[in-house]
Amino acid sequence: MELDGDAHKNGLALRGIRVLDFTWIHAGPSATRILSDQGAEVIKVESNNALSVIGGPASATARGLGQRHNWNAGKLSISLNMKTAQGIDIAKRLAAVSDVVAENFSGRVMPSWGLDYDSIRAINPSIIMLSMSGFGRTGPWKDRVSYGQTLQAWSGFTQLTGFPDSDPSGPASAYSDAVGGMAGAQAVLLALMHRARTGRGQWLDVSQYESLSSLLETLVLDMSVNGADAVSTRTGNRAPYGGGAPHGAYRCRGEDRWVAITVFTDEEWRALVDAVGNPQWADDPRFATGDGRERNADALDALVESWTVQHTAEEVMGRLQAAGIAAGVVQTGEDLSRDPQLKERGFFRRVPDHQGEERTIESAPYKLSRTPGSVTRGAPAFAADMTYVLRELLGMSDDDVEDCAIAGAFD
Amino acid sequence: MVVTGEQANTEPALPLSGYRALDLSGPMGVYCGKLMADMGADVIKVEPPGGDPMREIGPFVGGQPGPGRSLYWLHFNTNKRSITLDISTSEGAAVLRRLARESDVLLETEPSGYMDSLGLGYESLAADAPGLVYASITPFGQTGPYRDYKASDLVGFAMGGYMYVTGWPDTPPNKLWGSQAYHTASNRAYIAILLALYHRMMTGQGQYIDVSMQEAVAATTEHVNTTYNYTGESAVRCGFRHGGQFVATWRCKDGYASITTNTRAAWDDLRAWMDRDGMAGDLMDAQYDDHFVLRGEHSAHIEELVQAWALLHTRQEITEFGQSNHHPWGPAATAEEILGNEQLWGRGYLTAVESPDGVSMVYPGDPYRLTEFQQPVRRTAPAAGEHNAEVLGGILGLSAEEMERLSA
Numbered sequence: 123m124e125l126d127g128d129a130h131k132n133g134l135a136l137r138g139i140r141v142l143d144f145t146w147i148h149a150g151p152s153a154t155r156i157l158s159d160q161g162a163e164v165i166k167v168e169s170n171n172a173l174s175v176i177g178g179p180a181s182a183t184a185r186g187l188g189q190r191h192n193w194n195a196g197k198l199s200i201s202l203n204m205k206t207a208q209g210i211d212i213a214k215r216l217a218a219v220s221d222v223v224a225e226n227f228s229g230r231v232m233p234s235w236g237l238d239y240d241s242i243r244a245i246n247p248s249i250i251m252l253s254m255s256g257f258g259r260t261g262p263w264k265d266r267v268s269y270g271q272t273l274q275a276w277s278g279f280t281q282l283t284g285f286p287d288s289d290p291s292g293p294a295s296a297y298s299d300a301v302g303g304m305a306g307a308q309a310v311l312l313a314l315m316h317r318a319r320t321g322r323g324q325w326l327d328v329s330q331y332e333s334l335s336s337l338l339e340t341l342v343l344d345m346s347v348n349g350a351d352a353v354s355t356r357t358g359n360r361a362p363y364g365g366g367a368p369h370g371a372y373r374c375r376g377e378d379r380w381v382a383i384t385v386f387t388d389e390e391w392r393a394l395v396d397a398v399g400n401p402q403w404a405d406d407p408r409f410a411t412g413d414g415r416e417r418n419a420d421a422l423d424a425l426v427e428s429w430t431v432q433h434t435a436e437e438v439m440g441r442l443q444a445a446g447i448a449a450g451v452v453q454t455g456e457d458l459s460r461d462p463q464l465k466e467r468g469f470f471r472r473v474p475d476h477q478g479e480e481r482t483i484e485s486a487p488y489k490l491s492r493t494p495g496s497v498t499r500g501a502p503a504f505a506a507d508m509t510y511v512l513r514e515l516l517g518m519s520d521d522d523v524e525d526c527a528i529a530g531a532f533d
Numbered sequence: 534m535v536v537t538g539e540q541a542n543t544e545p546a547l548p549l550s551g552y553r554a555l556d557l558s559g560p561m562g563v564y565c566g567k568l569m570a571d572m573g574a575d576v577i578k579v580e581p582p583g584g585d586p587m588r589e590i591g592p593f594v595g596g597q598p599g600p601g602r603s604l605y606w607l608h609f610n611t612n613k614r615s616i617t618l619d620i621s622t623s624e625g626a627a628v629l630r631r632l633a634r635e636s637d638v639l640l641e642t643e644p645s646g647y648m649d650s651l652g653l654g655y656e657s658l659a660a661d662a663p664g665l666v667y668a669s670i671t672p673f674g675q676t677g678p679y680r681d682y683k684a685s686d687l688v689g690f691a692m693g694g695y696m697y698v699t700g701w702p703d704t705p706p707n708k709l710w711g712s713q714a715y716h717t718a719s720n721r722a723y724i725a726i727l728l729a730l731y732h733r734m735m736t737g738q739g740q741y742i743d744v745s746m747q748e749a750v751a752a753t754t755e756h757v758n759t760t761y762n763y764t765g766e767s768a769v770r771c772g773f774r775h776g777g778q779f780v781a782t783w784r785c786k787d788g789y790a791s792i793t794t795n796t797r798a799a800w801d802d803l804r805a806w807m808d809r810d811g812m813a814g815d816l817m818d819a820q821y822d823d824h825f826v827l828r829g830e831h832s833a834h835i836e837e838l839v840q841a842w843a844l845l846h847t848r849q850e851i852t853e854f855g856q857s858n859h860h861p862w863g864p865a866a867t868a869e870e871i872l873g874n875e876q877l878w879g880r881g882y883l884t885a886v887e888s889p890d891g892v893s894m895v896y897p898g899d900p901y902r903l904t905e906f907q908q909p910v911r912r913t914a915p916a917a918g919e920h921n922a923e924v925l926g927g928i929l930g931l932s933a934e935e936m937e938r939l940s941a
Contacts, residue, residue, distance in 0.1 A: 185763055278867065308720075329902070
């Protein structure tokens with residue numbers, strides 16, 4: 123792509139970048155949504171054979187529809203039948219005019235279409251290819267199959283997350299996919315910078331297993347130095363290596379209402395005691411020092427909760443924040459939709475879908491002063507952009523398009 | 534003169550070789566600094582005299598705190614340099630301002646308004662350094678009614694909506710293991726910094742980045758917002774049953790195993806295996822044919838049968854059967870199993886490194902592989918002020934006396 127300095131003054135860091143996007147479900151589409159928000163033209167290659175997968179064009183559930191819009195807002199959609207020679211040919215011609223090709227299939231798929239990195243590079247020498255897979259494309263586990271939950275289990279996250287005295291809970295959702303999406307976007311951006319400096323593209327081999335493992339902090343380091351026994355396992359809501367009490371979720375007035383409170387310093391402790399109204403229990407000598415509070419955290423938690431249950435979570439947050447203590451409502455989906463902070467910052471956006479219906483999507487969780495980015499529409503309808511892509515981008519004639527259609531290339 | 538990555542005339546050894554970043558961040562941003570440093574940026578950790586408080590966060594070598602013994606510090610500050618500088622003094626602030634002119638990125642996690650109060654806010658520094666990318670991570674962002682609210686990792690996780698859904702229906706809401714709200718904020722900030730650096734390559738313009746930890750978490754929950762916004766119902770806690778769907782983890786003979794029945798074939802293979810063990814109950818009936826059945830009215834009944842069956846088998850049996858049939862099934866690994874993991878070693882993700890004190894350590898690697906580069910751990914974390922002379926003398930040309938006075 124040509125680098126057009128003027129375009130970059132229009133508030134979009136990636137204007138002029140084209141992404142040929144074979145990704146599906148969650149991790150891949152959330153990576154390319156990050157790029158699309160900043161002006162990259164993302165062309166989703168979809169298929170009649172996968173209409174109802176999560177986030178697919180005909181998502182079976184309301185939640186799936188939400189995920190369709192949330193991770194595909196602003197993108198274009200074409201339908202290609204990769205079982206036909208014509209479908210593959212069109213994909214190759216698109217790869218030739220793209221900056222990035224993204225995919226999160228298992229390792230066999232792209233080579234079977236002649237669209238592995240080496241083949242694409244032969245067509246487009248400076249291409250950046252993002253391959254997102256469960257375990258990476260090398261190593262003894264490269265052909266293993268995974269979902270987000272599988273990776274969470276295999277990485278240790280499932281076993282490590284939860285309270286010590288109950289079954290582990292693991293992450294409630296596909297943290298692994300979200301993390302993979304962030305990693306994929308970062309890798310593409312690093313590669314775009316490298317290409318701008320050297321003119322060279324490259325292949326990005328993202329193992330979502332490694333992306334997730336890289337968030338295990340000191341786990342491996344700790345075991346390697348101190349032995350496996352030293353490692354903290356499930357610690358509920360306490361910090362794994364200590365460093366504060368009270369530190370947890372406390373029940374509040376109402377049905378399943380909770381507030382998170384964390385106190386680390388003596389100053390914060392005194393502020394908490396004051397905010398609670400100097401109850402007698404706070405004078406207990408067990409709680410006089412930080413060490414004492416941590417050692418007696420169970421008893422302290424019960425006493426703190428005896429206060430919080432008398433109040434709404436919002437009241438507790440307001441009162442403790444006014445006293446300079448980190449406290450926050452354990453917010454539900456409904457709470458988030460009404461959160462005055464998120465509202466003021468415009469976190470949720472309403473954008474029209476292809477039928478003009480307003481859809482709610484999340485914004486990027488960062489604000490860039492010069493390139494705020496922009497998302498003005500929801501996910502595309504299935505195959506909504508055939509004319510633009512085939513006629514304008516590839517310059518195909520009516521006859522070409524018709525021949526391909528007869529051959530089933532768009533089925 | 535600003536030496537920026539764009540002007541580097543040698544072949545970059547790593548994607549961010551030639552870029553310099555000042556890392557003034559605490560736990561909310563320290564991982565972002567690490568991501569930059571591990572990808573080749575010259576990241577200078579700016580510590581207060583006496584050392585950063587993060588040096589006192591555990592775990593510790595041998596369980597004993599002390600200089601150089603915090604594994605937290607050693608992990609999150611790989612490949613960084615360190616200077617000690619009291620930026621709350623006017624002299625220290627002036628030095629930071631000069632360093633900012635020689636840098637490409639500044640990363641900070643101070644409460645909103647604090648850097649401005651030192652004369653070190655974005656507007657002020659950008660006046661001298663228009664190409665500077667200045668990233669601030671705060672709990673709730675620089676604007677809005679909660680901009681001055683405090684948050685820890687736990688509070689960020691709660692306010693971002695991830696905590697309410699994590700845990701079991703009969704437990705309190707739960708955080709993820711580790712400080713994942715902090716790291717999510719860092720991950721998001723890093724994306725924003727890379728976007729800004731790319732924009733700067735094209736235009737020469739720097740910019741200001743305002744990252745909210747709450748929003749970073751809220752954009753990472755997968756289903757919390759889409760469920761409420763598209764169904765009007767708040768998602769609830771359901772342990773490792775992943776929304777009561779066909780993606781679930783089960784107690785088995787020797788721990789836990791994840792069995793995802795994402796396809797009809799996977800579901801049929803599972804219930805046929807249960808049937809062979811005489812544990813399928815009525816699940817072979819046609820009414821259970823659709824693998825989406827796990828979401829429906831029979832979900833409790835099915836869960837009971839699958840759970841009773843899973844206890845007959847080990848993690849390895851379940852994993853091998855699933856993987857050999859191309860189903861995404863796998864074990865819940867324990868911490869000890871990760872250290873010896875053949876895939877993580879096989880790809881060079883785990884690396885054995887010797888610390889300056891001669892301790893052998895295993896370091897985790899980068900979250901992705903860029904095939905144009907080798908990505909080794911080049912340097913463990915620095916001692917406090919280890920690079921004062923290199924940075925303050927070498928980059929700014931301060932004299933030994935000036936440096937002495939600054940770091941006292």
